[in-house]
Every structure is written in C-alpha cells, then in structure tokens.
Amino acid sequence: MMTSPDELSKDSVEDVLAAAEAILHDPVAAPRFAVPCVRQAWAIKLEDAADLPEALREYDGLPKAQRVRFADSWQRDEQEDGEAITRGELLEQVRVLRRTTAPPNRRMLYGAWALMAVALLGILMLRMYSGSVGITQESSVGPWRVEIFAIKEFRGPSAVFRAGDADFKWKGPPHETMPKDKFATRLSTCLELDAPTRIDFVMVANDGARLFIDGEKAINAWSVSGKSRTVTRELAAGTHLIMIEHHDKRGTASINLTASIDKGLPGPIPPALLRYSDDPEKC
Amino acid sequence: MNWTLRWLPRLRWKLGRWDSFAVLWLLFAAVVAVFVFDDFGETFDEDKHVTYGDMILAWFMTFFEDDRALSYSRDYLYGGAFDLAGAIIRKLLPLGTNDAQHLLGAIVGWLGLLGTWRLGRRIGGPAVGCVALLLISVTPAFVGHAFNNPKDAPFAVGYVWALYGIVGLIRAAPNVTRRHWIAAGLFVGLSASVRVAGLLSFCYLGLAVAFVFHYGHRVRRFGDPRSLLQLAGRATGAFGLAWIAMIAAWPWAQLAPLRRPVFALSYMSKFALAPRKFPFEGVEMYGFEIPWDYIPRMLAFKLPELVLVGLGLSLLVAPLLLLRERDVRRTASWALLVLAVLIPPAYAILKGSTLYGGIRHFLFLMPPLAVFAAGGLVAVTRLLLARSRVAGLVVCAAIGLAWSFGLATIVRLHPIQYIYYNQLTGGIAGAEDNFELDYYGGGYRPAMRQFLAELWEREPETYLSKKVRYAGCGGGGELPAHFVKDDKKPDFHIGSTRGGCRDKYSTRPIFTELVRDGVSIVIVRDLRKKPKNAKPKKAK
Incomplete structure (x- = not known):
C-alpha cells in the first residue's frame, strides 16, 4: 500500500527525503512512488500541502526561474491526463530541499536568537552601568557598601551587603538579622572624578542622617526627618569617599541621596562614577 | 563585518x-x-x-x-x-x-x-x-x-x-x-x-x-x-x-487543583469591582451599566x-x-x-x-x-x-x-x-471627555520626569527646598523623597484624565502638562499662586 502524504510525520523530513532518494536511485522503482515523499517534504518546507504549485510560485526562497519550473512540474503532475513528473525533476527538487531544509537552518536561527539575547543583555548592562537606567537595592555588583547595625551607636553585630543606589525605604526590618526599629545604617562608596566637578548633594532621611565627604561632615540632619538637606561641593579630580550615617527611631525608615552633577538634574549618582570599597573609612 | x-x-x-x-x-x-x-510608568x-x-x-x-x-x-x-x-x-x-x-x-x-x-x-x-x-x-x-x-x-x-x-x-x-x-x-x-x-x-x-x-x-x-x-x-x-x-x-489553586480553578472562573465572570464612573461615548457610567455592544x-x-x-x-x-x-x-x-x-x-x-x-x-x-x-x-x-x-x-x-x-x-x-483612539472617534482629541484616556495611570511617569526637569530648570531653589508638597491622584512614586504628599497645603496638584482629576483646581496656573495629540493627559498645577479671580479674604 502506498503511503499517503498525510501519514508522514512532520518531524521526519530527513526520513522523507531519504526515502525519496532511495526510490529515485532504485533503477527498477517507478519514480511516481517517490512523489508523495517529495510532495510532503515541500508541504513541510512551505507549510502548505493544499495547493503546492501555487505555494511554490509564491515561495521567494528560490530563484524565480527554478520555482516556476518546480511549480509547473507539480501542476502537470496533478492534471489527470498530464505528464508525470520525471525522475530528474524529482532528484533536483530533493537536492534543493536537502539544501534548504532542516538542521543547518534551525541551528542558524537558534544561533541568531542566542546572539541577539547576549547582545540585548550587553546593551542592558551598558545602560545600567552608564546610569541611564537606575539600578537599585541589594545588588551583588553595586558600588555602595551598606552596613546595618542593630543599635544606633554603630556597634555590635552588623549585616553587610552591596547596593546599586543609596535609595532605601524600609517598612519592616532592613535585613533578616536586624530589628525593624532603632537600627543604624552606614553607606559608603568611592566617587571617582576625571576632572574638577561641582556637585550638589541632596539627602533625605527618615529618621535622621549625616553625610561625610572625604571624612568631613557635609550635612548634619541627624535629628531632621523627611526633609531634604543640600550641600554643594567643588570636588577636585581624583577619588573621594562618600559616607552616610543614618538611624531609625521607629516606623518607616528611609535614606535617599541624589546629586546634581555640574548643575544637571538631580538623580542617583551614576554607577560609572562609583567604585565599591570594602573599607567604609577609606577608598 | x-x-x-x-x-x-x-x-x-x-x-x-x-x-x-x-x-x-x-x-x-x-x-x-x-x-x-x-520609559513606561507604574500602572494602578x-x-x-x-x-x-x-x-x-x-x-x-x-x-x-x-x-x-x-x-x-x-x-x-x-x-x-x-x-x-x-x-x-x-x-x-x-x-x-x-x-x-x-x-x-x-x-x-x-x-x-x-x-x-x-x-x-x-x-x-x-x-x-x-x-x-x-x-x-x-x-x-x-x-x-x-x-x-x-x-x-x-x-x-x-x-x-x-x-x-x-x-x-x-x-x-x-x-x-x-x-x-x-x-x-x-x-x-x-x-x-x-x-x-x-x-x-x-x-x-x-x-x-x-x-x-x-x-x-x-x-x-x-x-x-x-x-x-x-x-x-x-x-x-x-x-x-x-x-x-x-x-x-x-498557590491557592494548588490546594484543590480540580475544584478551585473552576470556582475562580465562575467567580470572575460575576466579578464587579469597578465602583467608579467613566465616560463612554460621552455618557458617564459604571462598568456594570455598559451597553451590550461595548466590546x-x-x-x-x-x-x-x-x-x-x-x-x-x-x-x-x-x-x-x-x-x-x-x-x-x-x-x-x-x-x-x-x-x-x-x-x-x-x-x-x-x-x-x-x-x-x-x-x-x-x-x-x-x-x-x-x-x-x-x-x-x-x-x-x-x-x-x-x-x-x-x-x-x-x-x-x-x-x-x-x-x-x-x-x-x-x-x-x-x-x-x-x-489611542482611531479616527472613528476623531482620534484622541475626539475621544477626550467622551472616552477613557489615561485610565491606567501610565502617564504619570513621563509627566513627572517632565515636571522635575522643568522645576529644576525654572526654580532649582524650590527643587532643593526642604519639602515640596503635592496633592493629586498619582505620580508620587516617581518623585524624589522630599516631595511629600500633603492634601491640606499642597504646592502642586498632579492629575490625569482618569476621574477628571486633571481638571481639579482648574483656575490655577498650569506648571507643566503632558500633551499627546493636542490633549492634556496629565496636568501639574501650581497652587502657590492664587487664582486671578480669587476672592479676597474677609477681614476679621
């Protein structure tokens, strides 16, 4: 019994072509036995089994002359009194199908998608690094060192982690090992400038904080909650230690430091200008 | 290459x-x-x-x-x-x-x-x-x-x-x-x-x-x-x-995997949480009052x-x-x-x-x-x-x-x-007041970015002041920490088209607005200045 094209699995395009080739290379087998296989392979390739000549004519993956020739041969084959498709025509189509279908095609596409994913991730990383998209909170690669103490005197056991930005709001405990109230936080980072730069630092904290630049107290808002404090500094080229000490009495705690660099719109300090230091006292 | x-x-x-x-x-x-x-803002x-x-x-x-x-x-x-x-x-x-x-x-x-x-x-x-x-x-x-x-x-x-x-x-x-x-x-x-x-x-x-x-x-x-x-x-x-x-x-469905999804479907088809009116073809209505051919x-x-x-x-x-x-x-x-x-x-x-x-x-x-x-x-x-x-x-x-x-x-x-609305409604301009526009609050982020940039350019001292008070229907999450919500004595009012919030304090000057196709989607009004036609306070 001859196999109907419908009974050939889509996954077996390789087998279909192999079967067609075996028949076509067999000198005693009539080429018409290979017709269903080749037809099915085209159906898989073009996702269209209904009107193969028409689908082939519209298929733009082959040179025009070739696809018209293929379409004509199938049209001729479909006509009841038409001339059957020849062995040579079938063999040529099998060769074309082998070349254009299956593994290399998929491999190339998957490779393209993978390349695209890597490229996009690269763009995203660049955007994060340049500060055009904000990175924040607990980040294993952030430039801020955050140390939280259970008491506001900055003594005793502490929890340390890295952060992308000095912007925190805690409604509960700031860390799983810390109490939710009456804790203290020390944030530090190294600011690296290529040229002398004017920077307006804007700090808002709940319940109180102070900002140190190169060890010098620049803002003292230890007992001021929820109001911004600003300081302007002309910083020389080089590395500067930025440190914030913050404490919480009770309820919501927050700390936020933004900066206006050379009179630009205040925002988080770009991570590209910051460097992580394990020592909160020096860079 | x-x-x-x-x-x-x-x-x-x-x-x-x-x-x-x-x-x-x-x-x-x-x-x-x-x-x-x-660029996309937080929605409700x-x-x-x-x-x-x-x-x-x-x-x-x-x-x-x-x-x-x-x-x-x-x-x-x-x-x-x-x-x-x-x-x-x-x-x-x-x-x-x-x-x-x-x-x-x-x-x-x-x-x-x-x-x-x-x-x-x-x-x-x-x-x-x-x-x-x-x-x-x-x-x-x-x-x-x-x-x-x-x-x-x-x-x-x-x-x-x-x-x-x-x-x-x-x-x-x-x-x-x-x-x-x-x-x-x-x-x-x-x-x-x-x-x-x-x-x-x-x-x-x-x-x-x-x-x-x-x-x-x-x-x-x-x-x-x-x-x-x-x-x-x-x-x-x-x-x-x-x-x-x-x-x-x-998680909730995992505890009764066969019964609960079906229950959720039947519950959701009766779901009627929309206690706010919105305009549809110029008529204010609730979500449960919509005509049959709304979709x-x-x-x-x-x-x-x-x-x-x-x-x-x-x-x-x-x-x-x-x-x-x-x-x-x-x-x-x-x-x-x-x-x-x-x-x-x-x-x-x-x-x-x-x-x-x-x-x-x-x-x-x-x-x-x-x-x-x-x-x-x-x-x-x-x-x-x-x-x-x-x-x-x-x-x-x-x-x-x-x-x-x-x-x-x-x-x-x-x-x-x-x-977006197409030309059957006359575009966004034609849909203004007749249909919902910024129903999801996505306009607040671009509007707040615009507001902050303009405030910094025009009044940096206000930007850096201890507190900037605002009132309104959204956008707070996009503002710096010292911008605090204060409905009693706000300096600015922020409102989008949803619920007519943008039209509140309509006599006060507009500080900035987010405009798309000629329609103000989000308006920030300056409440620090009294309106021109404000009545003088009565002397005690």
Whole structure:
C-alpha cells in the first residue's frame, strides 16, 4: 500500500527525503512512488500541502526561474491526463530541499536568537552601568557598601551587603538579622572624578542622617526627618569617599541621596562614577 | 563585518523574503524594547501584582509555610505565572522594582509579537505571518499595555501562543507528534496561568482533539484500537500538562487543583469591582451599566484603521478563499481562530460582564484579529497583483503608507500608547471627555520626569527646598523623597484624565502638562499662586 502524504510525520523530513532518494536511485522503482515523499517534504518546507504549485510560485526562497519550473512540474503532475513528473525533476527538487531544509537552518536561527539575547543583555548592562537606567537595592555588583547595625551607636553585630543606589525605604526590618526599629545604617562608596566637578548633594532621611565627604561632615540632619538637606561641593579630580550615617527611631525608615552633577538634574549618582570599597573609612 | 555580510544573505536565502523581514523586525523590536522599557510608568494594578509575586516566591522558598499568597487581596484568584517571573527577575537583576517588571513586560510583549508571527505563518503562510507581525507592532493598545500591564498583556501573549499550539495540532493531523501535544498543552496551561479566563483555551484544545480524531478517521489513520488509544492517551496527557502548567504558580489553586480553578472562573465572570464612573461615548457610567455592544464598539474605536480595513477585507474574501481551499485542516484552523475571537466577547455579552479601562480586558483578541486582518490584506493584494500589477502595487503602497502612519502614532504617543483612539472617534482629541484616556495611570511617569526637569530648570531653589508638597491622584512614586504628599497645603496638584482629576483646581496656573495629540493627559498645577479671580479674604 502506498503511503499517503498525510501519514508522514512532520518531524521526519530527513526520513522523507531519504526515502525519496532511495526510490529515485532504485533503477527498477517507478519514480511516481517517490512523489508523495517529495510532495510532503515541500508541504513541510512551505507549510502548505493544499495547493503546492501555487505555494511554490509564491515561495521567494528560490530563484524565480527554478520555482516556476518546480511549480509547473507539480501542476502537470496533478492534471489527470498530464505528464508525470520525471525522475530528474524529482532528484533536483530533493537536492534543493536537502539544501534548504532542516538542521543547518534551525541551528542558524537558534544561533541568531542566542546572539541577539547576549547582545540585548550587553546593551542592558551598558545602560545600567552608564546610569541611564537606575539600578537599585541589594545588588551583588553595586558600588555602595551598606552596613546595618542593630543599635544606633554603630556597634555590635552588623549585616553587610552591596547596593546599586543609596535609595532605601524600609517598612519592616532592613535585613533578616536586624530589628525593624532603632537600627543604624552606614553607606559608603568611592566617587571617582576625571576632572574638577561641582556637585550638589541632596539627602533625605527618615529618621535622621549625616553625610561625610572625604571624612568631613557635609550635612548634619541627624535629628531632621523627611526633609531634604543640600550641600554643594567643588570636588577636585581624583577619588573621594562618600559616607552616610543614618538611624531609625521607629516606623518607616528611609535614606535617599541624589546629586546634581555640574548643575544637571538631580538623580542617583551614576554607577560609572562609583567604585565599591570594602573599607567604609577609606577608598 | 565580513561574517555579518555573509550571514545576512544566507538568512534571507534560507528563510525567504517574508520570514527574513519578520526576523529582522523582531530583532529591531527587541533592541527598541531594551532602550525604552524604563520609559513606561507604574500602572494602578502593578503594585499588588508585585506583592503577590513576592508572596508566591515566598510560598515556594519556605516550602509552603509562608501562605500569605493564599489570601492576598483578590489576587489569589489569579494564576501567578507572570507575577512569579517578576519576583524572580527582580532577584536576578539589580534593577528597581518597576524597571524590572517593565523589562519582563518587554520580554513577554516581544514574545507576543513572535507568537503573532508564528500563528499567522502557521495558518496563512509566511506573508500572512509577517504582515500580522507588522500589524500587531503598530497596534497602540497592545504595545502600550505590553510593558506595564501585569494581567491583560501576559494573558494576551499566552492566548496567542495557546492558539498557535492548538492550530499546530490541527495542521499536523492526523500524525500529531509528541512535540505538538506537549507544545499545545504547555501553551494552553500558561495562558490560563495568568488569567483563569484562559480555561476557554481548554475548550479549543478539546475541539482540536475532536478534529484530529475526525480527520484521522477520515484518512483511516485510526483504524485499529491501538492508534485510538494512543490518541486518547496523548490528548489526556496534553490536558494534564495544561492543568499542571496552569496551577504551577498558583498557590491557592494548588490546594484543590480540580475544584478551585473552576470556582475562580465562575467567580470572575460575576466579578464587579469597578465602583467608579467613566465616560463612554460621552455618557458617564459604571462598568456594570455598559451597553451590550461595548466590546465591538471599543474594538472598532481602539484598533488602528489599517487593521479594521484588513478585517473588512478578510470578511469579504473569506467565503471565496474557503470555497477554493482544498485542505480541510487549513479551513479548520481559520475556523478555530474565528471561534477564539467570537466566543469570549459573546460570553461576556451574554453574562453582562462588568468592563472598564477601555478594551484592556479583551486585549487578548488583538493578536488573532491582527492575523485575520493580515489574511485579508494579503489575499486581496495577491488577487489584485494577479489581475493588474499596477493596481496591486498601488494597494501595496497604500498599505505601506497606512502602516507607517501607525508606526508614527506609536512613536508619537510613547509611552502611553494605550490611550489611542482611531479616527472613528476623531482620534484622541475626539475621544477626550467622551472616552477613557489615561485610565491606567501610565502617564504619570513621563509627566513627572517632565515636571522635575522643568522645576529644576525654572526654580532649582524650590527643587532643593526642604519639602515640596503635592496633592493629586498619582505620580508620587516617581518623585524624589522630599516631595511629600500633603492634601491640606499642597504646592502642586498632579492629575490625569482618569476621574477628571486633571481638571481639579482648574483656575490655577498650569506648571507643566503632558500633551499627546493636542490633549492634556496629565496636568501639574501650581497652587502657590492664587487664582486671578480669587476672592479676597474677609477681614476679621
């Protein structure tokens, strides 16, 4: 019994072509036995089994002359009194199908998608690094060192982690090992400038904080909650230690430091200008 | 460089012109998405979904001890696949909460484009797939929701992939491979894992199984009991996989996996949480008072004109093409798509469902509608090209022109594309006061960025003052920490079109406004200055 094209699995395009080739290379087998296989392979390739000549004519993956020739041969084959498709025509189509279908095609596409994913991730990383998209909170690669103490005197056991930005709001405990109230936080980072730069630092904290630049107290808002404090500094080229000490009495705690660099719109300090230091006292 | 030059023509040769263009467009869309995802603002639904996502993650991380996800707000009735993915991506990437969510939205939205292309391609061939992709890319409602809608957009994406999987079964009949069954089951389950309305896809899956059986019977594939048993076993497996995928990230449903999803569906169809009025065709109404034809009318107003034309053409040429069609599987695929577009609105109309927020609850219809429209446009263009090359080329040029207008609209409305209305309502200007515009609060982020930039430029001393007080209906999350909400003595009022909030304090000067197509979407008013016609205080 001859196999109907419908009974050939889509996954077996390789087998279909192999079967067609075996028949076509067999000198005693009539080429018409290979017709269903080749037809099915085209159906898989073009996702269209209904009107193969028409689908082939519209298929733009082959040179025009070739696809018209293929379409004509199938049209001729479909006509009841038409001339059957020849062995040579079938063999040529099998060769074309082998070349254009299956593994290399998929491999190339998957490779393209993978390349695209890597490229996009690269763009995203660049955007994060340049500060055009904000990175924040607990980040294993952030430039801020955050140390939280259970008491506001900055003594005793502490929890340390890295952060992308000095912007925190805690409604509960700031860390799983810390109490939710009456804790203290020390944030530090190294600011690296290529040229002398004017920077307006804007700090808002709940319940109180102070900002140190190169060890010098620049803002003292230890007992001021929820109001911004600003300081302007002309910083020389080089590395500067930025440190914030913050404490919480009770309820919501927050700390936020933004900066206006050379009179630009205040925002988080770009991570590209910051460097992580394990020592909160020096860079 | 050499590698690229060699590789691109190979891609084109291997894939054909339409597919190559589709792949390049998808690449372009992905690059654009990475650059713009952080422009999109937080919408009103996002906060709860972020919390729900964290709770689902905690449910798994604590080995089911932390059970807050079982009763959180009304969200426990929703599958949490997208929310859980959001919680995981927030852990993996050092991005802010909203930015991480919107990056995930961008990825899922891009998958929606991919799914629309694949569905169109599977049903109508490469040309239909590519045109469907281009049409959905310029459908403002879909693009605008993709980044910051944590429910409707992921569901729309799940729905189009579910249809893709199901159509795959039909197209492969009667020799459906294991891979087809797994894909169909997985996609159907994932669509329902965001919104339980995805249970409808189970019905489509059932129809597809019936078709596979019928078709196999016709071509004598299932002549022996063994093949029949194999079909039954694989179909049951697909349903089982779909059910597992549906509840995998849905803690509440996991405790009664068979009963609770069905209960959620029946509860959700009676769901009427919309205690606010909104304008529809100039009349203020509640979501439960809408006319029966709200959905078709909103679709007619929210879809781009080119999609509407495509839909009209597909209605015209469909009978002709279906009569010519010899492959019953292709006819069945189109028929399934018709059902997938007609059944959900018909069900909502019959049940009298509560609707609001434009057409966002039916956003999932947009990808299949784009496929229909693409089918119509491609068929008519081909018919014309076959008869008169000039006429065909003129139509192609007209389609290209209309599409580029659509693309310009997407760029112009960025990042609040969902406020779009087509020319049937007179555009956004015509829809102002007659329909909902910024119903989702997405306009606040661009408006606040604009407000801060202008405040810094015009009054840096105010920007740096100890406290800046504001009142209004949103936008606080986008402001610096010393901008505090104070309804009693505000310096500024921030309001968008939703609930007429933008028109409050209308006598006070406008400090800045977010304008799209001539309509003020968000207005920031300066309340520090008294209005010109303010009455003087009475002397004591």
